[in-house]
Amino acid sequence: xxxxxxxxxxxxxxxxxxxxxxxxxxxxxxxxxxxxxxxxxxxxxxxxxxxxxxxxxxxxxxxxxxxxxxxxxxxxxxxxxxxxxxxxxxxxxxxxxxxxxxxxxxxxxxxxxxxxxxxxxxxxxxxxxxxxxxxxxxxxxxxxxxxxxxxxxxxxxxxxxxxxxxxxxxxxxxxxxxxxxxxxxxxxxxxxxxxxxxxxxxxxxxxxxxxxxxxxxxxxxxxxxxxxxxxxxxxxxxxxxxxxxxxxxxxxxxxxxxxxxxxxxxxxxxxxxxxxxxxxxxxxxxxxxxxxxxxxxxxxxxxxxx
Numbered sequence: 081x082x083x084x085x086x087x088x089x090x091x092x093x094x095x096x097x098x099x100x101x102x103x104x105x106x107x108x109x110x111x112x113x114x115x116x117x118x119x120x121x122x123x124x125x126x127x128x129x130x131x132x133x134x135x136x137x138x139x140x141x142x143x144x145x146x147x148x149x150x151x152x153x154x155x156x157x158x159x160x161x162x163x164x165x166x167x168x169x170x171x172x173x174x175x176x177x178x179x180x181x182x183x184x185x186x187x188x189x190x191x192x193x194x195x196x197x198x199x200x201x202x203x204x205x206x207x208x209x210x211x212x213x214x215x216x217x218x219x220x221x222x223x224x225x226x227x228x229x230x231x232x233x234x235x236x237x238x239x240x241x242x243x244x245x246x247x248x249x250x251x252x253x254x255x256x257x258x259x260x261x262x263x264x265x266x267x268x269x270x271x272x273x274x275x276x277x278x279x280x281x282x283x284x285x286x287x288x289x290x291x292x293x294x295x296x297x298x299x300x301x302x303x304x305x306x307x308x309x310x311x312x313x314x315x316x317x318x319x320x321x322x323x324x325x326x327x328x329x330x331x332x333x334x335x336x337x338x339x340x341x342x343x344x345x346x347x348x349x350x351x352x353x354x355x356x357x358x359x360x361x362x363x364x365x366x367x368x369x370x371x372x373x374x375x376x377x378x379x380x381x382x383x384x385x386x
Contacts, residue, residue: 082110082213084234084286084386086309089125090117091350091378093315094147099358101125101380102147103292103351105311106136107232109214115139116230116290122151123158128381133159134166138209140216141172142292143227149176153183160191167194171208171216173226174199200228205303219303221294223328229291231303239279249273286386289344292351295328301342309386310344311378313351314364320353332364336371350378 085108092100102119106129113135115122126133133155141149149172159168170176177197184191198208200218203226209216212235219229238260245251251265259265265273289304292313304310315329324331330338332349339347349364356364361377368375376384 081283082234084109084288086288086311086348086384086386087129087131088348088350088378088380088382088384089122089129090119091352091380092119092147093351093353094145095354096120096147097354100352100354102150103142104151105290106131107288109232112137112211112214114216114232117142117148117292118150118152118155119147120150123155125380126155134162134164136168137166138169139171140208140230141170141176142221142229142290143223143225144173144175144179145225145293148293152176153180156180156184156191156195157187157189159193160189164193167196169196169198169209171198171200174201201226205231217303219289219291219300221291221300222297223293223295227293229289229294229300231287231289231307233287233307234285236285237282239275239282241279242277245273245278249278251278288386291338293328294330295325296330296334296338298338298341301338304338304342304344307342307344309346309348309384310339310342311348311350312338314349314368315351315353317356317360317363318367320355332367333370336368336375339368339372339375344372345374347372347375348378348384349375 087106089104090101101121103117104119104122105116107114115136203220205217207217217231221227221229264275287307289307289310312335313330314332314335316324316331318331318333321331
């Protein structure tokens with residue numbers, strides 16, 4: 081089974097603290113690394129996590145509030161200094177392209193590699209990335225400016241052959257791929273062998289949904305329904321629900337409600353307002369558990385298996 085895990089690089093909100101960095105996460109799938117958001121200090125956090133900058137080929141930026149992208153030009157500059165030549169794909173609101181190029185021009189930086197911007201503008205969910213194993217879709221969120229979450233989902237897996245049946249039925253090598261896809265097998269005598277006799281069911285596909293900086297939004301539930309793991313912002317406790325409503329953020333209880341309705345496997349919470357400290361974190365967990373039981377606080381430099 082391919083490795084599928086999330087490394088939390090930054091889990092704070094707008095104001096960095098001595099213990100919390102702005103939002104950034106690294107998704108490690110098989111031998112690929114996907115960076116989600118890039119707040120200040122992301123490249124230092126990547127070094128602490130012992131991940132090479134040059135292994136990152138795709139970066140997803142949720143929105144253009146500074147705590148979600150102010151670290152990007154520094155990371156790009158470091159990639160340049162490290163001799164990167166491979167293309168770097170950035171999926172983000174359209175305005176980010178101009179922001180980055182203004183900074184590069186002002187510093188007379190001519191990158192050795194190509195920046196490929198994939199401009200996001202749709203208010204509906206859309207597929208923005210695909211390879212042989214994985215698809216990425218946007219999750220339209222509700223915030224002060226145009227904002228997306230991201231859903232990373234494995235493609236359906238193939239069935240597993242029963243080794244003893246290969247020999248017993250003398251199945252030709254060129255038939256194996258079709259059988260793994262669900263085909264029955266017809267012997268030379270014309271007998272049809274049901275696929276269930278030849279294979280084991282495939283392992284269930286895994287998925288990860290990232291939803292940060294959003295007001296309570298039930299419209300996302302069909303998109304994230306049944307995901308293996310969900311990260312959802314919990315900027316405020318319920319006692320500050322009016323502030324959450326005003327700033328278009330979510331409370332812990334609201335995140336729990338989304339997780340419950342979407343029937344997710346596990347919920348990670350973070351993006352706590354700087355008004356709270358570590359002594360308040362149990363209160364976030366308690367409020368989530370009023371709605372949803374399987375929840376953890378997203379701890380920086382921790383790795384969570386999907």
